[in-house]
Amino acid sequence: MSEIPSVVEAKGLGLTFETADGPVHALADVDLSIRKGEFVSFIGPSGCGKTTFLRAIADLEQPTAGTITVNGTSPAMARKDRAYGYVFQAPALYPWRTIERNVALPLEIMGYAKSDQKARIARTLELVNLKGFEKKYPWQLSGGMQQRASIARALAFDADLLLMDEPFGALDEIVRDHLNEQLLELWDKTGKTICFVTHSIPEAVYLSTKIVVMSPRPGRVTDVIESTLPRERPLDIRETPEFLEIAARVREGLRAGHSYDE
Amino acid sequence: MKSILESRTFAIGTVVLAIIVIWYGFAIVLNLPWQQSVYARADLTDVPLFQWLADLYSQQRPVLPAPHQVAVEFYTSVFQANPTTPRSLIFHAWITLSATGLGFLFGTLLGILLAVSIVHNRAMDRSLMPWVIASQTIPILAIAPMIVVVLNSVGLTGLIPKALISTYLSFFPVVVGMVKGFRSPEALHLDLLRTYHASTSQVFWKLRWPASLPFLFASMKVGVAASLVGAIVGELPTGAAGGLGSRLLAGSYYGQTTQIWAALLMAATLSAGLIVAINAIQTLTSKAMGAPA
Numbered sequence: 001m002s003e004i005p006s007v008v009e010a011k012g013l014g015l016t017f018e019t020a021d022g023p024v025h026a027l028a029d030v031d032l033s034i035r036k037g038e039f040v041s042f043i044g045p046s047g048c049g050k051t052t053f054l055r056a057i058a059d060l061e062q063p064t065a066g067t068i069t070v071n072g073t074s075p076a077m078a079r080k081d082r083a084y085g086y087v088f089q090a091p092a093l094y095p096w097r098t099i100e101r102n103v104a105l106p107l108e109i110m111g112y113a114k115s116d117q118k119a120r121i122a123r124t125l126e127l128v129n130l131k132g133f134e135k136k137y138p139w140q141l142s143g144g145m146q147q148r149a150s151i152a153r154a155l156a157f158d159a160d161l162l163l164m165d166e167p168f169g170a171l172d173e174i175v176r177d178h179l180n181e182q183l184l185e186l187w188d189k190t191g192k193t194i195c196f197v198t199h200s201i202p203e204a205v206y207l208s209t210k211i212v213v214m215s216p217r218p219g220r221v222t223d224v225i226e227s228t229l230p231r232e233r234p235l236d237i238r239e240t241p242e243f244l245e246i247a248a249r250v251r252e253g254l255r256a257g258h259s260y261d262e
Numbered sequence: 263m264k265s266i267l268e269s270r271t272f273a274i275g276t277v278v279l280a281i282i283v284i285w286y287g288f289a290i291v292l293n294l295p296w297q298q299s300v301y302a303r304a305d306l307t308d309v310p311l312f313q314w315l316a317d318l319y320s321q322q323r324p325v326l327p328a329p330h331q332v333a334v335e336f337y338t339s340v341f342q343a344n345p346t347t348p349r350s351l352i353f354h355a356w357i358t359l360s361a362t363g364l365g366f367l368f369g370t371l372l373g374i375l376l377a378v379s380i381v382h383n384r385a386m387d388r389s390l391m392p393w394v395i396a397s398q399t400i401p402i403l404a405i406a407p408m409i410v411v412v413l414n415s416v417g418l419t420g421l422i423p424k425a426l427i428s429t430y431l432s433f434f435p436v437v438v439g440m441v442k443g444f445r446s447p448e449a450l451h452l453d454l455l456r457t458y459h460a461s462t463s464q465v466f467w468k469l470r471w472p473a474s475l476p477f478l479f480a481s482m483k484v485g486v487a488a489s490l491v492g493a494i495v496g497e498l499p500t501g502a503a504g505g506l507g508s509r510l511l512a513g514s515y516y517g518q519t520t521q522i523w524a525a526l527l528m529a530a531t532l533s534a535g536l537i538v539a540i541n542a543i544q545t546l547t548s549k550a551m552g553a554p555a
Contacts, residue, residue: 060453079459086457092450096472096551105468109460137552 002178007071007161007193008034008057014065015052015219026052032212036160039187039194041204042212043250044257049219050197050212054163057195058086070161073184082110084161089169091146093138093140093153098142100125100134103153110157124152127186144175151183155190162194167177169199180206184233201254205229205247206238213250215257223253282329292325293318323503329518335524348504351528357505358493359532361421365428366489368538369483372429373436380437381444381470382462390521391441398434402492404426407499420503424496432485439481472551479544486536494529506532 015027027049034040042050055061056068059075070078078084085106093102100121107117125131128148138146147167154162168176180203187194198204202213205227213223227246229237237243266272297318301309309317319328327335336351343350376394379386406427413423447469455465497507506525513522 058457060456079457082459084457086454088450088454090450092448092454094451094469094472095553098552106458109455109458109464109468139552139554 004035005072006033006035007038008068008195009031009072010053010056010066010068010203012066013053013056013063014058014070015049015061016064016200018042026061027056027063028218028220028227030219031222034193034210036193037191039184039208040210040211040212041208042195042197042214042255043199043201043204044214044219045199045216047216048214048257049216050214051165052219053214054086054117054165054195054197057161058084060262082157083116083159084163085157085159087147087151087154087162087164087167089166090149091138091143093146093149095138098135098137099130099141099149102138102149103156106153106157112157120156124155125149127155127189128152128180130196142175144179145151147171148179151186151198155186155192161180162192164194164196166197166199168203176203181235183207188231190257201250202238205243205250206233206235212248213253213257215254220257221248222257225249225253285326285329286319289324289326289328290315290318293321296321296325323517327523331520332523332527335520337525339521339524340528343393350507351524354504354506354525355528355532357503358490358497358507358529361424361493361496361505362428362486362489362532362536365425365492366419366432366486368425368429369432369485369489370436373433373481373485374440374478376433376437377440377444378466380441382466394434394437397430402431402495403498404416406429406492407493409554410496410499424493424505427496428492429490431488434476435481435484435488439477439484440474443477444470447473461465475547475551479540479547482540483537486540487533490529490533490536 010030010032013027013030013032014025017024018027026047030049030053032053042053044050052061056063057070057075059079068075071081071083073081093099094105097105102143103121103124106230107120112120121134122131125134126149129194130145130148130152133145133149138149141149147170151164151167168179183194184207196204196207198207209227211223211225211227212221213225214220215222225246229242229246297314300317301307319331321327324331327425339349339351343352345352345356347353376390380390381387390502409427409430410423413426444466451469451473452465455469460468494507494510497503497505498511506529509523509525513519513525
């Protein structure tokens with residue numbers, strides 16, 4: 001596996017927030033390597049630093065210890081190179097823009113040509129099954145469709161790394177299953193590297209090639225599980241013994257981090 | 263369909279009617295002493311009720327003119343007087359309106375500019391706001407004549423000094439509203455642009471400006487009313503040059519209370535019209551920005 005280039009490389013990464021109640025250790029001594037084309041899930045209870053780690057990759061938070069590189073450079077440089085697309089917990093669509101204009105937002109900022117913008121909007125909206133909703137405003141769409149639009153927005157420009165922070169956390173189970181399926185399909189089609197934060201064990205196991213189990217106080221990595229599931233994953237793979245075995249290991253990892261005792 | 267009782271027109275009509283009834287009541291109370299002295303001098307006693315009421319409501323210089331007297335004065339000075347002469351209320355209203363409009367335009371632009379610099383510059387944020395607030399604690403009536411006199415001495419007369427007084431009053435709500443408006447975008451919306459490595463001006467035009475528009479319209483509504491007050495106050499020291507302010511001043515010199523009330527009515531009409539106009543622009547804008555109908 002060593003010939004596959006690494007996209008994210010963290011060594012002894014620590015991040016401490018200074019608050020009025022004293023320092024909060026959001027991340028402590030995190031070592032992690034994410035290779036190109038991997039689908040990596042971060043799972044753990046609230047406060048385990050999974051979102052913070054994603055934000056550190058994105059240069060939205062500044063680490064206070066250790067090193068982290070993205071595509072071999074600093075996160076700040078990677079951000080300047082527009083190396084990643086970020087999907088937030090909420091769709092964060094601009095309410096005064098139509099869906100197509102929301103998808104166009106990064107393209108406008110990065111200075112893509114008008115004709116190129118059009119082609120990219122059409123392509124990414126098709127990719128997330130939102131064709132025909134170009135002229136709608138966000139409030140006219142359901143929560144699931146809004147989140148799909150925000151994924152389209154992150155895919156519209158050429159970033160090989162997709163950072164997703166609990167993108168389906170606010171959606172119901174049925175919509176979530178559907179979007180998980182679509183996300184896998186998309187990952188397969190585009191070959192992007194995906195970092196995916198979640199609360200849900202089945203979601204993490206279903207989606208990932210690698211599962212990073214984290215625990216809080218201080219936020220740290222307690223286990224890294226390489227999935228043995230095949231790339232091709234129908235929804236009912238979740239009933240197979242292999243799937244349940246991995247899920248059990250994740251659950252054990254979470255328990256080992258004492259996350260259920262508190 | 264809603265019943266008449268729930269309609270807005272009915273609600274407003276009821277309030278207006280109540281005000282008119284109370285107004286007529288006060289017109290009797292306040293004008294009575296003068297009427298009694300008139301009767302006393304004429305040695306009249308036992309005036310019939312209708313005569314008494316008619317006299318009370320048709321005094322030449324009543325302390326409080328009755329609503330119909332104001333209405334008649336308003337009608338004759340608006341519709342019957344030649345609008346190019348100082349006899350016409352339209353003539354005065356136009357002078358005031360042009361100063362209001364110009365001052366409001368200056369004030370809004372100045373307010374937006376100050377808000378932009380406050381939001382984008384820490385030093386401005388720390389140093390400017392106290393001065394902006396302090397500027398509004400100075401009574402405008404005290405400095406208005408000075409502004410007029412000072413500008414007069416450098417050759418600026420007429421519209422500009424009045425417009426500047428309007429500006430002085432109307433920039434304030436715009437600064438306060440727009441600072442809040444420019445800071446209104448959620449952290450998530452700002453983070454998003456950060457992930458795109460957007461420049462400060464891109465953040466401004468693509469996020470801060472559109473997000474601040476509801477705040478702009480709210481502060482413009484306050485600002486336009488303040489502008490009108492500023493223009494009228496600015497006209498008080500300029501004397502006979504025209505405008506609703508000078509009309510008010512002339513009315514009080516000559517005890518023409520009816521004229522004063524008619525001018526006040528005109529000022530109220532103007533400010534209502536300006537607010538309706540801003541509301542219309544706001545509706546059009548929010549429609550263009552995809553707000554739910």
